Amino acid sequence: MDDSVLSTSDTADSALVDKDDQSLARRAKIEREAFGVLYERHVTAIYRYVYYRVGNQEDAEDLTARVFARALKHIRNYNDRGVPFTAWLYRIAHNVVVNHHRDNSRHPAVPLEEVEIFTGQDDDHDQRIDGDRERNKLLRAIRLLPAERQHLIVLKFVEQMQNNEIGQIMGRSEGAIKSLYHRTLLQLREIMDDLNVAL
């Protein structure tokens, strides 16, 4: 008896897991477990996005939890009009991060350079320090980019998305993303040059 209940429940869960985001989002309006599946599917991507925007694990966890709490609160307002569910989630994440930066403008977040960095098993200490310094400079430069360009960098290099996928998330054409990417690299190099002068 218990086994049959368990297998029925498992079947229900696997049925949810097999569904696409849009179907789950519709079901999540009335069924909390469907939202749980959406959470599991997207929590890592949203965490990464937030992490590279705020630069530390503690805030990234706190803000990621807020993103999903807000998404759950407003899931009834989500309308599938050809916009991917992830685009809706990223928009919430963007707003949560912007609010966080505004609220903490007098108390800036811990910069990325203070985050512990995994450096592998390199024995050459000096070389490792130089490498870490370069990496931290680049991460700092990324955080000095406008929000939209940071988003693009995260989607491209963390989520390994193609331009057409990024376009769907950001609501732009593939060509517009290609152009934005080029301008982003250009600005990134300029910021890095400025940081080199400042150091």
Added chain:
Amino acid sequence: MMTSKLTQEDVAWLESQLSDAIDPISPRSEFVTRARAELMNLPAQPALPAWVNSAALAAVALSLVALVVAIFFFYQHGRETR
């Protein structure tokens, strides 16, 4: 305005730097589990009664009508005083 250009070598160098610098980090599993449990236990938001939407729409429509009437009234009044 930016006037400098990126060569293919610049793009390749920047992309390799970005690939090296950005790790596909993952959230701690404890956090993922805890946050999920908290989400599942959040109190459900009560749905707004159906009349709220209708009332809001009616209020907006009424305001627009009032605005149009007011503009029309002042327009006519202005013409009469000229």
